Amino acid sequence: MFPTQETFKEILLRDHLISPEDLERAMEEQDRSGGELSRILLKSKLITEDQLSLVLSEALQLPLINLNFFKIDPSLLKLVPKETAEKCLLIPISKLNDQLTVAMVDPLDILTIDNIKAMTSMSVSVVLARPKEMRAALERSYAASASSDLQEIFQDMKESREAEKLELVREKVxxxxxxxxxxxxxxxxxxxxxxxxxxxxxxxxxxxxxxxxxxxxxxxxxxxxxxxxxxxxxxxxxxxxxxxxxxxxxxxxxxxxxxxxxxxxxxxxxxxxxxxxxxxxxxxxxxxxxxxxDKNQEMADIDKLGFEPEALARLKDCCLRPHGLILACGPTGSGKTTTLYAVLKHIDSPGKNIVTVEDPVEFQIKGFSQVNIRTEFGLSFPAALRSILRQDPDVILIGEVRDSETMDIAVKAALTGHLVVSSLHTTTGPGSITRMLNMGVEPFLITSSVIAIVAQRLVRRVCQNCREMYTVSGEMVKEFRIQELLPNHDGRFWRPRGCDQCLNTGYRGRVAVSETLVLTHKVRELILISASEAEIKAAARAGGMTTMREDAVIKASRGLTTLEEVTRLTAPD
Ligand SMILES: [Zn+2]
Missing domain, CATH: 3.30.450.90 (Beta-Lactamase)
Known part of the structure; x- marks a missing residue:
């Protein structure tokens, strides 16, 4: 049909994008139902949109551009109505005298091209763009153009309302x-x-x-x-x-x-x-x-939070205790709440009465009684907790402990037969113990109530689409103690590159890295004699704790994140 049709098929076969048999079948389908061969191939999932763009670009000798890098001039957008652009997947990208260049997903759509020629009275040249980038560019550009239209409207409004405003000022309203x-x-x-x-x-x-x-x-x-x-x-x-x-x-x-x-x-x-x-x-x-x-986020499964097997087993053990205090700590946005909810989900069973007190409730869960803190009506954390404890729940989640009064209630509840899970705005497990002491909790109350403290951060997940492998230097092997930590590792890690899936940042999504301080007999002894944070950490490591830095290096070795992220978000041991 088109002079390029033959080339199109040749490229498909040459690049092994499709088998001769599949091509044969697709052409039979084309004979039966008519229509563009490319559309039939797409519809029967024989090639992807991206592959099609590349093949078309070669067959038609049209440049394939990446619209992610184009900032579209709003004046050009006025040449083509939004509806046409969205329906036909095209966007005007430049104008020189009476020559308009339009990026299109389907450059074989001659009808549309003629239409634009008629609409603009300009001659039209076409470049090719990928469908995904086109949709993103359309959304971005027409939204921005709406905002520039607004500025004009605003100017008009301002002028027409000067009189009204003056009047209002006079009346002091x-x-x-x-x-x-x-x-x-x-x-x-x-x-x-x-x-x-x-x-x-x-x-x-x-x-x-x-x-x-x-x-x-x-x-x-x-x-x-x-x-x-x-x-x-x-x-x-x-x-x-x-x-x-x-x-x-x-x-x-x-x-x-x-x-x-x-x-x-x-x-x-x-x-x-x-x-x-x-x-x-x-x-x-x-x-x-x-x-x-976003309350619709699914409550995470404790098995899917990214804990290493040993740390996971230790944490699950702690969840089985009938009473005590489990704390998550980390800065804002470190995923503490997600961890606390995963712990609750793990503990949850039909016979259990679970209550949460939060400011605000972040996930809505069926079967839990959830209380939103409203300080403006006097419903503070302490007030809410006091009334909840009268109903004697089995498990209580306190969104965050921010003051000594709440801490005091949390500790007492943990000592009187409730399992309490909560979070602290501290950075490490031993640091959380110091914080509790500073909040006025007696050491023996800490050792008899706290079961475990999970410290965590979220590191960025290296984009799985564009990440590249490299071998780290001997210095880095030393710095990250890779040999001790991963004796059989070949020293190959991943680094970010940047592609359109990750908006050229090289990263996409996040991964939790953590360390779980369990209050073993030895750790409790140290707390009772007011030992330093370093001594507590050393004892916990001797008892099998993987530190956050170690956990992060392990995750980097598996290609989940990069050593740059490890350095940025975790402290050396
Ligand atoms: Zn990428």
């Missing part, structure tokens, strides 16, 4: 009505929704909307790393902040005091996601931080 109007203009609603929904799609844990000197900056935190997503005109600051305040039921006229609120969205996949909202006045204006609380 807070200009609340004007602000509410701004926050409900459809483009602002669209922009806010785009920022929120994209954050969920990108699996962000936080969204930052920050006024800078000359612009408004939008950043997401993904896998613990903050990434800039967009910079917009500062004109959008006020309507955007107002819109977030409206959906979070906050006071729209309050600009000088911090405010906290929350809202809930339903994603296109029908998933409910909650956001905790914090508005903070800064010198540049109000800054908003949205914390994404």
């Amino acid at each position: 807070p200009s609340k009505r004007v602000m509410e109007d701004f926050s409900q203009e459809a483009p602002i609603v669209t922009l806010t929704n785009t920022i929120i929904h994209q954050a969920v799609a990108a699996k962000a844990s936080d969204v930052f909307i920050e006024p800078m000197e000359n612009c408004l900056r939008i950043r997401y935190r993904v896998d613990g790393y903050i990434r800039e997503i967009d910079r917009m005109s500062k004109n959008l600051h006020f309507p955007l902040i107002s819109r977030v305040k409206v959906i979070s039921s906050l006071d729209i006229a309050e600009h000088r005091l911090p405010q906290d609120g929350r809202f809930r969205i339903t994603t296109p996949q029908n998933k409910e996601v909650d956001f905790r909202v914090n508005v903070l006045p800064t010198a540049m204006g109000e800054k908003i931080v949205l914390r994404v609380l």
